[in-house]
Amino acid sequence: MVFKVLDKHDDNDPTSISEGKRITDGSVSNDASRKIKIGIPAEFQLDNLNPDIKKHWIELLSKLMESKLIEVYPVSIPSIKSSLPTYYTLVTSEASSNLSRYDGIRYGFRSDKYTETQPEFTFTRDMGFSEEVKRRITLGTFSLSSYGYKNNFIKATKLRSQLIDEFNKVFRDAHPLISTKKEEANGVDFIICPSSFDLPPLTSEYYKVKPIDSYLNDVLTIPSSLAGLPTVNVPYGEKSMGFQIIGQNGYDYKVLQFCNKVLECVN
Template structure:
């Protein structure tokens, strides 16, 4: 009942499973429930990326992530709403309507829930298949609820955005509908909504969790992440998903994976000078100062001011690279092979052009155009290559400040720091009514504190420190378990 009521008010799920997914009754995650972002494919539910162009699409295969979780006994509740194809940081850019922040009261329902059904192909095909009853033994019947936005829906004036693009996943955890959720983080899409909903949001090192079955936005940046109110559960889930997968060409080889979580008796924490207090709102600034003072009082920690000059260029570099990859990845959606297809077209406007025009939302079209320009004969040298150089310099700067060796090239600084600490967002989540009025460039600024760690592929986690306030801990590439252990130490300080 609670699941249905909150889904109606906050539009958290794109589909809710009515047929219980197959999972083991025993396992590392037995008796746990989770929500899955709707850009990770499953055979038991549609995968839409919250886009019209993939409406009703059901994958013929299972993602590695959902398969591993089922094998360990976890139950999938449903697929969560998101910014279309992961393009946004508000969860307002969805074909199925906005997801709202459950930390703030929404009085009226904004969606209806309608029951749908489909048949999915079974794992085994019997030899005595007959065409009189094609569903016998070879197909499985599935039922699910899907959200449909009300034409007259109203958002309460005090509602704030949930953050994105994994906003539905964060909302499901914050509303206590699941034990944990799986999202994706390209430039902060797990950490930002986790900050706005006061939960833990972990982005592992790039390549630690298999991307097999993840519909790509930008494959050199996309990372599957974990969200929960319980840091220990985040670690357990990561332990299940932290496996080499030969199906994913970006999966880190087994010999390069680091499992050590031993921390020094004196932990060195770096505070980037480029992430100054001047850009923070008063509420965030107060929590930030309180946290730093408490860390300074502890004999376990040492704080250092560090400099990463390329941080100032990381945001434009990120949006140049991410839109370039997106324009290439989204070229496959033409309405011919799968997904939405237009019913009306002319010789002047071909079928595939009309399909893409109707199937993609405004923000997706904007980023396709930006990316296409960056990959053009002029933009490639002046934009794309410059952004690539900024990314390389940023990685080198991180290597110079970290004490631990880089997972792949072993570069490190013996006198360096153990972790970087900084805010996740510069402000509390904006009101929905205010955010709808900002320009695209202003909305991109919400990612300014999260994208540097994504560009370098570093493990980073949001730590909740009050209502809609959070801070990030980032470590060297590959040292994920140390980041999780340090985050648990900070959480135990109980700074609220």
């Protein structure tokens, strides 16, 4: 219900998809002879994947196969292995660029503090941002520097385009913004994989987690974000465990409908 309200073109947003490009039905087929094809990326078979999560992943797929709802196929998306550094290069670059306006003069917090050697701008930026935000601004500033732009940012942009192309080849549905013809019989409808490679930490443990370890925990959710794919988390298993249902770009309604089918099968 919320998505139907939000799924509208905004004339004031240059990144908003026009009404003619939006897929408003994308229904999951009820034809019993046409099985729903599920892809399992080989690149998500991580060595450090929690055994309990792997067990429930297999259990979830087994229940869906028993219901005669789906067929499971192995797929390969090689660029997934590069998605983590690609994402953090692009997202920190955007943070550095977009947050540069918050200087205490035009927008946002203003410290009203300065010394003979440090201007008010320095205190405003230092006091106004948290440690994680400052860390991302610093990394992004390096990626956009004369050295980092060519060696980091441009490479990350190309890898993102490569990832989108690889996902597009895996899915049965055609990408609504890419004019390529696809054979109806080829490709999968959805990808199902864990949302995290480990169980969530306790609050007391979370504050002890190093930033690099926190970034690594995003390795399974980042690929779909980079490729702009509609993804929903389905809770299954114990201890806040969840699994992602990933669909082709633009097929948000199809993902939501299939999510309902999955919940009916496992509950």
